[in-house]
Amino acid sequence: MSEKEQAFQEIFKANSKKIYHLCLGYTCDSDVANDLLQETFLKVWQNLDKFRNQSMISTWIYRIAVNTCLTYLKKEKRAGKDELTPNIIENRAEEVSEKNEQVETLYKCIAQLDENERIIITMVMDEIPYPEIAEVSGISEGNLRVKIHRIKHKLTELYNQHERL
Amino acid sequence: MKDFDSLVGIWNAQKTTPKLDYKEIITQYKTSRNKLSIKITRELLAMAIAMAIIAYLALKVEFSLWTSQLGLLIIFSCGVYFITIQMINLKRIAHSNTLFDKPQDHIRFIKKFRAQRHTQHTTNYKIYSATLTLGTALYFIELAYHLGTVYVLLAGVITLFWFSIYYFYFLKKYVATENEKFEEMIADLERLDLQFRDIEE
Structure with a gap:
């Protein structure tokens, strides 16, 4: 395995789950979320050399993921704002438990938020520090805090x- | 009644994981890069053959009228234009790094890129078709002397018929569909742009 592949493997292992949650929160469709995740990491692989020595590589990956999600517009409408697609339901139907139902409901509620709110709240729930969320979303930290407060309440x-x- | 911390608890307990491996991404990258190279090579090859034929005709055939050479030159220029635009588009897509920009800047880039593509697909394509028709028409003038008026008239009518069908039906239909798609996309992008604007609240 080359040095680049090894570095990529580590980056993928450390970030893929959180990025997947972001994509799933945005699209509410596991297949689409996997596609967006793949697109994000394709860009990461393509540009890895440029960012190998940067300390905040996760910020950079989040930025790519957010822009990739935002570019995904047309199909987004099909996902609807208040319905889970059969895909996500099917994937979780394997093990119907109270916990799963709660997760399902949570995703259903996230789908009802605005696009930027979906992105911000998934990062908040994944415990990304506020300065990093501000950096990723391009919103000032003060403004972000107000937004987060509102989204949490909503x-x-x-x-x-x-x-x- | 649950508070936000309870929701975070539910979020952290979820078992949703990506169905993707890092190796698949590397393989996918190599495959798509090959596909892009094949596409570029194929387009370049097709256009190179067409341009070589035109260049051969212009250099080897002794035309008695200057209109033939001018016609071929115009057709040749159209070929150069086509291939240049294709290359610029492919290069722009392949080297686009706006994914690292702030979301607002990325959205602005997408809007600009879509608008440029729209102009390319509509206005520029009309000019391109008209220029190509002019080149062909000029070339046909001399053909009339060699093949006889009937053949040239027939070729002219067929060409005109094709361009009319193309211009009045296919292009109009294409432009209408494109417009609808672009308007919807721009509206979506504007909505997103508004959401991410750092306004004082």
Whole structure:
């Protein structure tokens, strides 16, 4: 295995799950999320040499992932804002438990948020530090804090509404 | 009733994992890079053959009218234009690094790129078709002397018929579909741009 491949393997192992969550939160479709993940890491592989010595490589990967998700526009409409696609339901139907239902509901609620809100909140839930989220999204930290506060409130309300149904 | 911390707990407990391996990505990269090279080579080869035929005709055949050479020169220029545009587009796609920009800048780049593509597909393509028709028409003038008026008229009518069908039906239909697609895409991009704008709240 070449040095580049080894570095890429480590980067993939450290970041792929979180990036997948971001893509899944954005699209609400596991197949599309996998496609977007693949597209993101293709760009990472392609430009790895340029960023090998940068300390915040995860910020850079997130930035690519966010832009890749945003470019994915046309098909996004099919996913709908309030419905989970059969894909995601099917994938989780294997093991129907209370936990799975809760995760399903959570994704359903995230799908009801605006695009930028979906991206920001998945990063918040994956415990990405605020300065890094600000750097990725290009929003000032002060403004981001206000946004996050609102999104948290909105998502919690949506979730509780769903649970009451 | 759940609070946000409970939602984070649910989020962290999820078992969703990507169905992707890092090796697949490297393989995919190598495959797509090969595909792109094949596409470029094929287009270049096809255009090189066409241009070689035109150059051969222009240099070897002794034309008695200057209109034939001018016609061939125009057709040749159209070929150069076509291949240059293809190369610029492919290069731009392959070397686009705006994915590392801030989301707003990336969205702006996509909007600009779509608008340029739209101009290329509509206005520029109309000019390209008209120029190609002019070149062909000029070339046909001398053919009329050698092949006889009937053959040239027939060739002219067929060419004109094809260009009319193309211009009034296919191009119009294509432009309408493109417009609809672009308008929808631009509206989406503008909505996103607005969401990411760093406004004072």
